[in-house]
Amino acid sequence: MLTSDESIASLVRxxxxxxxxxxxxxxxAAVVLNSLIVGGMLSGDLPDLWLLCWTVLTVTLGLWNLQQWSVWRRRKRPARVSSSRMHKxxxxxxxxxxxxxALPALLLAHDADGRHQGLLVATITVTLGVGSVCLGGAPRAAYAYVAAMSLGALTGYVASSGALQVLGPLQWLLYAGLIITAVRAVNLNVHARMNAEVRADHQNQLIGLLLRDFEEQGSDLLWEIDASGRLCHVSEQLAxxxxxxAELLNGRSLLAMLGELQTDLRExxxxxxxxxxxxxxxxQPFRDVMLPMKVGGQQRWWSVTAKPVVDERGTALGWRGVARDVTQARMADRRLAWLAHYDTLTGLTNRAHFRVLLEQALQNxxxxxxxxxxxxxxxxxxxxVNDTLGHPTGDALLIEVGRRLKEAVGKADVVARLGGDEFAxxxxxxxxxxxxxxxxxxxxxxLREPCMALGSTVPVRTSIGVARFPQDGTSVDEMMQHADLALYDAKANAxxxxxxxxxxxxxxxxxRLVLERDLRDALExxxxxxxxxxxxxxxxxxxxxxEALLRWQHPQHGNIPPSEFITVAEECGLILSMGAWALQHACAEAATWPxxxxxxxxxxxxQVMTEDLPATVEGALRLSGLAPHRLELEITESVFINETRGTVNRLHALRKLGIQIALDDFGTGYSSLAYLRRFPFDTLKIDRAFVRELLISRDAxxxxxxxxxxxxxxxxxxxxxxxxxxxQVAVLSAEGCDIVQGYFVARPLPAHEVLPFVRQFRERSRPHMPTGFHLGSTEHATLAGATTLSSVTQPATLA
Known part of the structure; x- marks a missing residue:
């Protein structure tokens, strides 16, 4: 940092x-010699004791000065001189x-004949000049010296007689004034020079400190080469x-050293x-020349800036510059470039780069x-998978799928992740x-084999839509749209x-796309x-x-069958919110029934695979006030295809709430008896496919x-x-079926028609078994009030 004014003044002192x-x-030496000469010449004109004392004092003071000089020369000179020393x-x-x-004050007044006036005037004048020159570096000491001598000289001149009495003081004052002016001018010049030198020294120190700190703390490195291109003044940081x-690099050719560091790099x-x-x-000066190299087996990049060093005649002495390690910035640039072209999760080509590559392929x-x-x-x-096993598992699954896709296609082909679980x-x-x-x-x-993702075995199924060029499109948008359409067709039909x-x-x-789009707004x-x-x-x-059944009345397409929009809801991730909505409304409506x-x-x-299903059901019961035993949840056999320990645990948690659990569409799906042993269902629901063929199929x-x-x-x-x-009702009743539902009883009713229907249903009569019909011994029979069924065959029995 910059020094204070007091510090600079101390250095000037x-x-x-x-x-x-x-x-x-x-x-x-001059003063002592002059004192001895003057003493010898004035012997007899002044009292010998006085003259002896004067000479002794003069010589003694001179010797003391020499002693002080000797001390000053021997010891380390102080960097600072106090004001008290300057006062001394x-x-x-x-x-x-x-x-x-004292000489002119006494001698000019007593030298009546004027024998020594000329010598005395010359002596004190010379002494005044010599002393002022010697003390000129310290102006206050010079002023004190001139003032003291002037006091004695003017006293002597005034006490003398003749022309010397008049002209002497004038000459002395003029001479003394010139000396003081000269001392002052010289002092100002010297002070300014010293002040400039002190400030320059401080600036040099500051620059040195900054350069050392620059090399030690900063990322930039100073370098210098001579006229022959050899390194010089190599710092430890650069080395x-x-x-x-540093000692090995000094004197080495910069370009030769760089060639060694670039040996393993690309051309x-x-x-x-x-x-x-x-x-x-x-x-000519240059900036930011990029130099790749390998140091210690690691790739580095340096940005080099330099300017030529010349002397006062313009002769080139070499180069001096700064080298900055920009490896991190370079790696960041490469990372950004990679991110612009590739997917961060799977490392596959991303959507934007895939479109560029597709455009190039179409141009070719x-x-x-x-x-x-x-x-x-x-x-x-x-x-x-994301909802039930968590997003980390979903990410691991995507990574594994990306790896398998790359292995399945050729090296010249491109695999991309477009986003989410979409690949191309x-x-x-x-x-x-x-x-x-x-x-x-x-x-x-x-992708047929299940994938291991964070310890979970996840079955994978995918559908593929293909569009070929040039017959299916000539632009990127056309190709992507047509491949998407083929994919949706595959998912919808096979x-x-x-x-x-x-x-x-x-x-x-x-x-299907319109339904998916509109289904997102259907709840709101x-x-x-x-x-x-x-x-x-x-x-x-x-x-x-x-049984609560979901219905969708589309404003443009009318009533959408559940078989159509439920599948869409499951595929686009809306089934969870729709299921929670249906559960809450069904419980609230049932709470108003008998x-x-x-x-x-x-x-x-x-929904069964989500961990919060028991909490969701409990919340719906609590909000509606419905008793748990009045709620029955129907699940299908497909739940057990991806069964985990958590699945069965959640079903048991639901049973602990007091609700009923029914197995829907029994016999049409997984159809394994093992899960019936692991979980005791309250109800089995016979699928309508068997009921529909009950009267005409022995197998059914x-x-x-x-x-x-x-x-x-x-x-x-x-x-x-x-x-x-x-x-169908009569046969099911005869065989021990407990409950029936279907169009024979009633079609699904809006909520406001439920209670009136319950009151009116009590008056309806139950059907009777058709005459001559036996479940185990006939395929056809005559039904009361129905068409004629005939032909008796062997009974259908089970092994």
Missing amino acids: SKQYDSVMRSVPLAT LTVVGGVWGLLWS VSLGSK ADRESAHTLHQRLTEG CRRLKTAGAVMCLDLDNFKG VLLRTTGEEVEVSAVAQRILDA TGTMRYFVQRMGEQVRR LNQLSLHYQPKVDLATWRIIGF EHLQVAVNISPL RAIVRNILALAKSLRMATVAEGVEEPA
Whole structure:
């Protein structure tokens, strides 16, 4: 930092003191010699005792001055001189002046004949000049010296007689004034020079400190080469950065050393040494020349800036500059460039770069008459994986899928992650159907085996949509859109397969896209509602409850079947919010019914896989006030396909709440008896497919009979769905079915029609068994009030 004014003044005093002390030997010798000469010449004119005392004092003071000079020379000169020391120097100057002023004061007044006037005037004048010059470095001491001598000289002149009395004082004052003016001018000049030197010294120290700090703390490095291109003044920091020692680098050629550091680099990177050589040869300042190198086996990048060093005649002495290690910035730039082209999770090409590569492939197709294909694919139920197993598991799954995709396609082809669970493949070298189909089959085979993701075994299923160029499109947007349409067609009609784009498939897929888009707003716009289908106890022929069924009234497309929009909701991740909404509204509506009526709510497999399902059900019961035993949850067999310990634990947690659990569509899906042993369901629901063929198919009747027997042995209630005819009711009742529901009882009712229907249903009569019909011994029978059924066959029995 900059010094204070007091510090600078102290350094100036030190310079002044040194200036005076350097002149002490010569000045003292001159004064002592002059004193002896004057004493000898004036002997007899002045009292000998007085003259002896004067001479002794003069010589003694001179010797003391020499002693002080000797001390000053021997010891280390102080960097600072205090003001008190300068005050002592002023006193010494005054004492010298008083000693010499005694001669004219006494001698001019007593020298009546004027024998010594000329010698005396010359002596004191010379002494005045010599002393002033010697003390000129310390102006106050010089002023004290001149003032003291002037006091004695003017006293002597005034006491003398003749012309000397008049002219002497005038000459003396003029001479003294000139001396004072000269001393002052010289002092100002010297002070300014000393002040400049002191400030320059401080600036040099500051620059030195800054440079040392710059090299020690900063990332920039100072470097210098001589006229022959050899390193000089190599700092430790520069040597360490180059993986060497300063003494080994001094004198080495900069370009030769750089060539060694670039030995293992690519040819393009080694060109930077040639660029640096050109800049040095041109002799003009340059900035930010990038120099890649390898130091200690690690890739580094330096940005070099320099300017030539010349002397006062313009002769080149070398170069001096700064080298900055920009490795981190360079790596950051490369990272940003990578991020602009690749997916951060999987390392695959991202959507933006994939579009660029596809555009290049289309241009090559037009120019070279080549062909290619685009594949779009996504993972079925990936949303469910994220919701149930967590996003880290979902990310691990995506990474594994990306790895398998890269292994399945050729090295010349491109695999990209477009976002979420959406992937794309660009086949740049082939568009033939046989070859494209082979690649698609390799992808399907690669994803057939379940993936391990953070310790979880996750089944993977994907569908593939393919669009080929040039026949299916000539622009990036066309190709992507058509491949997407093919993908949606595959998912809608044959999930887990590959479909090629054809012009006719667009309408169905577009409808699906419209449904997905509008379904997201259906809840907020109150387009969804619940209808309730009654369930009847066959023993008492009384309504014991209702099944809540979701309905969607679309403002443009009318009533959308559940079989259509439920699938869309599951695939686009809306089934959880829709299921929670249906559960809450069904419980709230059932709470207004008579106490003996239950409500059954269908639960999606995705809901069963979520950890918060028991809390969601408990919250719905608490908000509605519905008793737990009045709620029944229906789940399908597909829940057990991806069964985990958590799945069964959640079902047991639901049972602990006091609610009923029913297994829906029994016999049509997984159909394993093992899960019936692991979890005791309250109810088995016989699928409508068996009920529909109950009167005409021996196999269907056998299956129904065995399901009823199984449920009875496991102490489970049974519900037959899709009952539409009186004969079906009578047969099911005879075989021991507990409950029926279907169009024969009633179609699903809006909420406001439930209670009126319950009151009116009590008056309805139950159907009777058709005459001559036996479940175990007939395929056809005559039904009361129905068409004639005939032909008796062997009974349908189970092994």
